[in-house]
Amino acid sequence: MTDRIECSGLKVDAKLAQFIEGEVLAPLGQDAGVFWKGFAALLGKFAPRNRELLAVRDTLQARIDEWHQARAGKPVEQDEYQAFLTEIGYLVPEPGDFEVTTEDVDREIAKMAGPQLVVPVLNARFLLNAANARWGSLYDAYYGTDALDAPPARPGGYDEERGAAVIKAGRAFLDGVVPLSGMSWSDWDGEGDPPLADAAVLIGHRNGGLLMEHNGLSIELVLDHSHPVGATDKAGIADIILEAALTTIVDLEDSVAAVDAEDKLAAYRNWLGVIRGDLTDTFDKGGKTLTRELAEDRHWTALNGADHVLPGRSLLFVRNVGHLMTNPAILLEDGSEIPEGIMDAVITSAISKHDLEGLGKYRNSRAGSIYIVKP
Numbered sequence: 001m002t003d004r005i006e007c008s009g010l011k012v013d014a015k016l017a018q019f020i021e022g023e024v025l026a027p028l029g030q031d032a033g034v035f036w037k038g039f040a041a042l043l044g045k046f047a048p049r050n051r052e053l054l055a056v057r058d059t060l061q062a063r064i065d066e067w068h069q070a071r072a073g074k075p076v077e078q079d080e081y082q083a084f085l086t087e088i089g090y091l092v093p094e095p096g097d098f099e100v101t102t103e104d105v106d107r108e109i110a111k112m113a114g115p116q117l118v119v120p121v122l123n124a125r126f127l128l129n130a131a132n133a134r135w136g137s138l139y140d141a142y143y144g145t146d147a148l149d150a151p152p153a154r155p156g157g158y159d160e161e162r163g164a165a166v167i168k169a170g171r172a173f174l175d176g177v178v179p180l181s182g183m184s185w186s187d188w189d190g191e192g193d194p195p196l197a198d199a200a201v202l203i204g205h206r207n208g209g210l211l212m213e214h215n216g217l218s219i220e221l222v223l224d225h226s227h228p229v230g231a232t233d234k235a236g237i238a239d240i241i242l243e244a245a246l247t248t249i250v251d252l253e254d255s256v257a258a259v260d261a262e263d264k265l266a267a268y269r270n271w272l273g274v275i276r277g278d279l280t281d282t283f284d285k286g287g288k289t290l291t292r293e294l295a296e297d298r299h300w301t302a303l304n305g306a307d308h309v310l311p312g313r314s315l316l317f318v319r320n321v322g323h324l325m326t327n328p329a330i331l332l333e334d335g336s337e338i339p340e341g342i343m344d345a346v347i348t349s350a351i352s353k354h355d356l357e358g359l360g361k362y363r364n365s366r367a368g369s370i371y372i373v374k375p
Contacts, residue, residue, distance in 0.1 A: 007036035011331040013261035050339045104367040108315040112216045114246035120255040121267045124281040131313045132295040133245035142166040170240050177214040190235030204300035204308045211300045218243040248314035253321050261329035272351045277361025319373035320344035
């Protein structure tokens, strides 16, 4: 039998309550009694409304099923079907034009375009990998995948023929996005700053390497003659690092099965860990024990000598469960299970306040926002 604690009329799994009060609320200086009172009031208002909407959903689905069953084996007349869906309220008139007035939106959403990942919250290693996918090696991507139109790498160590094809493709990429004036990147010898066709794309330097920008996305040229790849390159280019996955959805819904308090606690604890910046995962690989953690921010020296800092991690969203599911982690005053979408909304946003208050090792949202995906 689940050990529960009564909190403002809610019967909360004891371990979940201890986590919320001790690990989420205490560092925020939030009073647990006030939290539970507010949570209970919110549920008193919206849990019945949630049930009402689900009943409407069931009614609509039943009407649609009946319509199709009555016409089994017959072709569907689109105009008739659309009129029926409108009649029962499934389709509503298209609204007029409107403006979105959201403020404090991070650049990754408002101004930048790039890949977005979705990762299950319950797998810490996958979660860390996704968060760290903000930056990736173009050379690695070419060498290890079929994105490069060249013979695959031969087994048994580094394939120099494949490596040469990777370097050639990398130069072609640079020629396409940050071209040089009067020459190709394949002709540059690495002496001084390259003669860029548009000088404005050069943002800064780090360890002799270059930071450039194209369409708002960063490109780092790693220059290192001591590196095995850079040693064979006349310009000393050891790698091309691209800004890649700008955002990541940390998923509590489709990609996980969290059916009780134990599962939800594990999910919320991983979300707290990644928001605080202290989530780690230790595993064995190739006979070695490795520990994965979040990547640090990346620092360069700007052309004016100032410190130029970019996030080392994807901007994280959290996807809540939809409004259909309930969960026994918390029972309402009438003994029914809590609507899981409401539980996720309250607890994940409470956890995310750690970021807004600057309590984490790193900042997730530099604009001061919480990004929740509601199905």
